[in-house]
Amino acid sequence: MGNEAEPGAPRGWKTTQAYAMAATCLVIGIALGYLFRGSAARPALPSQTAQMQSPSGASAGTQHQMDSLEDMKRMADKKAEPLLVKLKANPNNSEVLNQIGTLYKVTHQFKEAAGYFQKALAADPKNVAARTDLASCLFYQGDADGAIQQLQQSLSYDPKDANSLFNLGMIRLQGKNDPTGAVTAWKQLLNLNPTLADDKKAAVQKLIAQARQPKASE
Numbered sequence: 001m002g003n004e005a006e007p008g009a010p011r012g013w014k015t016t017q018a019y020a021m022a023a024t025c026l027v028i029g030i031a032l033g034y035l036f037r038g039s040a041a042r043p044a045l046p047s048q049t050a051q052m053q054s055p056s057g058a059s060a061g062t063q064h065q066m067d068s069l070e071d072m073k074r075m076a077d078k079k080a081e082p083l084l085v086k087l088k089a090n091p092n093n094s095e096v097l098n099q100i101g102t103l104y105k106v107t108h109q110f111k112e113a114a115g116y117f118q119k120a121l122a123a124d125p126k127n128v129a130a131r132t133d134l135a136s137c138l139f140y141q142g143d144a145d146g147a148i149q150q151l152q153q154s155l156s157y158d159p160k161d162a163n164s165l166f167n168l169g170m171i172r173l174q175g176k177n178d179p180t181g182a183v184t185a186w187k188q189l190l191n192l193n194p195t196l197a198d199d200k201k202a203a204v205q206k207l208i209a210q211a212r213q214p215k216a217s218e
Contacts, residue, residue: 072107079103094124101133110137128154132164135171144175162196165189166204169211179211186211 083100087093101116117134120127135150148171154164165185173182186204190196196204 069108073109073112076104076107076109076112092119092123094120094127094130097123098127098130098133101130101137105133105137108140110140113137114141126157128158128161128164131157132161132167135164135167139167139171139175144171147171147175160192162189162193162200165192169207173211182211183208 080100080103083096083103086096087100090096097116097120101113101120104110104113104116114134114137117130117137120130121134124130131150131154135147135154138144138150139147148168151164151168151171154161155168158164165188169182169185169189172178172185186208190201190204
């Protein structure tokens with residue numbers, strides 16, 4: 001069972017590799033989806049989040065990560081129950097679908113979250129926030145190309161959206177090894193959002209400087 005690929009992960013990935021990918025993404029962010037939207041929608045997470053942010057090659061560490069994900073899934077399922085009741089009355093309620101997707105996303109259940117975001121977008125295709133969250137979920141599952149496609153669609157609706165531009169840069173850098181593309185996205189973010197808060201502007205400028213640094217092997 002330990003060698004089965006995670007759903008949504010690239011071909012050839014093993015379970016341990018998929019969990020390591022998720023943990024790595026959480027280290028660089030949880031940046032995806034929250035730097036510009038804030039954290040008001042995030043429920044309180046158990047201490048297992050910190051454990052996922054220190055991936056280990058040891059099998060015991062991997063088992064701990066898997067146990068943590070299961071704990072967070074149970075928490076998400078419990079918190080989703082009242083929202084699912086609302087959804088029965090109106091299965092195409094984009095707002096409720098988005099809320100459920102967000103709940104599963106912040107508890108690292110990216111496959112389940114993506115499904116709800118896709119349903120929310122079917123009901124409201126121009127929901128930029130839901131589409132950006134879907135992109136994050138796809139990236140966390142190993143689908144960088146799909147994530148970029150969703151972000152580009154978001155930007156076709158709102159070219160100035162800071163969250164979409166920020167995430168586009170992160171995914172181009174981390175998922176496609178494309179620092180030039182990342183810098184382009186982040187520079188657009190700064191140029192199109194001149195009133196950006198100073199702390200967020202500084203964070204983007206720092207990322208641009210880091211992306212421009214030559215690799216040690218070069």
